[in-house]
Amino acid sequence: MLNETKKLAILGSTGSIGTQTLHIVKNNPHLFKVFLLSAHSNYMLLFEQAKEFTPKHVVINTLEGYEFLKKNLNKKNTKVSYGVSELSVLVAEKDISLVVNGVVGSAGLIPTIHAIKAKKNIALANKETLVVAGQLIMSLAKKHNVSILPIDSEHSAIFQCLVGEKNKNIHKLILTASGGPFLNVRKSDFKHITIQKALKHPNWEMGRKITIDSATLMNKGLEVIEAYWLFGVSFEKINVVIHPESIIHSLVEFCDGSTKAQMGVPEMTTPILYALGFPERIPHKTDTLDLTKIKNLSFFKPDIKKFPHLKLAYDVLKIGGTAPCALNAANEVCVEAFLNKKIKFIDMVKIIEKSLENFIFVAQPKLDDYLRVDNETRKVVNNLISKS
Numbered sequence: 001m002l003n004e005t006k007k008l009a010i011l012g013s014t015g016s017i018g019t020q021t022l023h024i025v026k027n028n029p030h031l032f033k034v035f036l037l038s039a040h041s042n043y044m045l046l047f048e049q050a051k052e053f054t055p056k057h058v059v060i061n062t063l064e065g066y067e068f069l070k071k072n073l074n075k076k077n078t079k080v081s082y083g084v085s086e087l088s089v090l091v092a093e094k095d096i097s098l099v100v101n102g103v104v105g106s107a108g109l110i111p112t113i114h115a116i117k118a119k120k121n122i123a124l125a126n127k128e129t130l131v132v133a134g135q136l137i138m139s140l141a142k143k144h145n146v147s148i149l150p151i152d153s154e155h156s157a158i159f160q161c162l163v164g165e166k167n168k169n170i171h172k173l174i175l176t177a178s179g180g181p182f183l184n185v186r187k188s189d190f191k192h193i194t195i196q197k198a199l200k201h202p203n204w205e206m207g208r209k210i211t212i213d214s215a216t217l218m219n220k221g222l223e224v225i226e227a228y229w230l231f232g233v234s235f236e237k238i239n240v241v242i243h244p245e246s247i248i249h250s251l252v253e254f255c256d257g258s259t260k261a262q263m264g265v266p267e268m269t270t271p272i273l274y275a276l277g278f279p280e281r282i283p284h285k286t287d288t289l290d291l292t293k294i295k296n297l298s299f300f301k302p303d304i305k306k307f308p309h310l311k312l313a314y315d316v317l318k319i320g321g322t323a324p325c326a327l328n329a330a331n332e333v334c335v336e337a338f339l340n341k342k343i344k345f346i347d348m349v350k351i352i353e354k355s356l357e358n359f360i361f362v363a364q365p366k367l368d369d370y371l372r373v374d375n376e377t378r379k380v381v382n383n384l385i386s387k388s
């Protein structure tokens with residue numbers, strides 16, 4: 001029901017997804033209240049957010065931030081907690097109606113598991129959680145009767161196309177990709193790519209990690225794995241098409257030859273709104289598509305020789321078990337190393353490939369297996385980086 005107030009826990013509230021979610025809350029105070037906000041280290045922004053939205057709880061991961069917030073926030077309004085273990089307890093609080101996960105990286109996994117076990121529906125932007133442990137997350141969600149509502153624009157598009165449809169009638173899922181800033185750059189020129197160039201996405205403003213992933217097409221690879229778990233179709237049925245205009249956010253082809261697409265201007269507010277309001281739609285004043293002004297919608301096959309990250313994602317998905325977890329850990333470490341100027345753009349894929357030659361494979365992983373593989377892969381990759 002649209003007039004029911006939902007109490008939100010927003011994990012990663014200081015990031016791109018988190019701040020856009022808070023903007024929606026601000027514009028819809030009759031629909032949403034903030035119960036909990038969490039961030040990693042940006043305590044000053046978390047402080048400002050806490051003053052504005054007066055959540056019952058804030059959680060921060062640094063001691064410096066914890067001390068500051070404890071000293072400066074009004075205790076009567078907001079309780080301050082520290083670290084992932086306290087966050088994992090708080091996400092289970094009975095008052096929370098929806099957990100929005102806007103954390104970047106595999107750090108989003110543990111609180112998501114606790115939220116699902118407490119029967120909280122999850123609005124999920126944090127795709128790495130599904131890449132690392134999709135099998136575990138989806139089986140827990142089923143067991144606890146929890147909905148995982150996608151925020152990622154492609155998955156929101158597919159989710160919207162599937163309303164009223166039966167999964168057995170899906171013939172193909174087609175994820176669109178903008179192609180990123182290097183779509184028309186020759187592979188031989190990739191050695192000259194700088195951090196500044198890689199951080200300039202043509203169509204979307206996002207956090208740094210996903211922006212680099214978009215430049216390598218690893219983001220699309222992670223999204224193929226995310227779609228596999230969210231929609232329960234085999235990997236052969238998941239296709240990627242380059243669509244530089246980012247107008248069609250993804251498509252579903254059905255067994256009778258019909259194809260549905262979801263379209264809109266490229267902005268994250270729409271998919272966030274859809275996840276927050278589901279099954280209702282929340283009215284929102286925004287630019288809409290003027291079809292008469294769209295000169296061209298183009299589509300072509302991704303070049304996996306130029307962007308081997310995408311192929312790596314299909315490879316690990318075929319292997320299954322802990323393979324996607326190892327890929328994700330290797331990628332997270334490489335992206336950070338690139339952003340810290342420790343390795344070049346072209347080194348990332350080489351190091352990831354090397355680390356995947358030998359990782360701990362567990363076919364039916366439990367949480368401990370995922371954590372071990374994540375941890376060990378990070379060590380291997382850091383070692384490869386220090387030798388490069």
Ligand code: NDP
Nearest residue numbers: 012014015016017040041042103104107125126127206207
């Ligand atoms: P940002 O880097 O902008 O924000 C990340 C958020 O996570 C920040 O609040 C950050 O806190 C917090 N965070 C970082 N590290 C940790 C950690 N170790 N533990 C807990 N919290 C942490 O990322 P985005 O908002 O761009 O992306 C978030 C997720 O959403 C990613 O998985 C991304 O792939 C996905 N996504 C994002 C889209 C976008 O448009 N931005 C689109 C589709 C999906 P702090 O600020 O303190 O560092």
Ligand code: MG
Nearest residue numbers: 152153154223
């Ligand atoms: Mg996306």
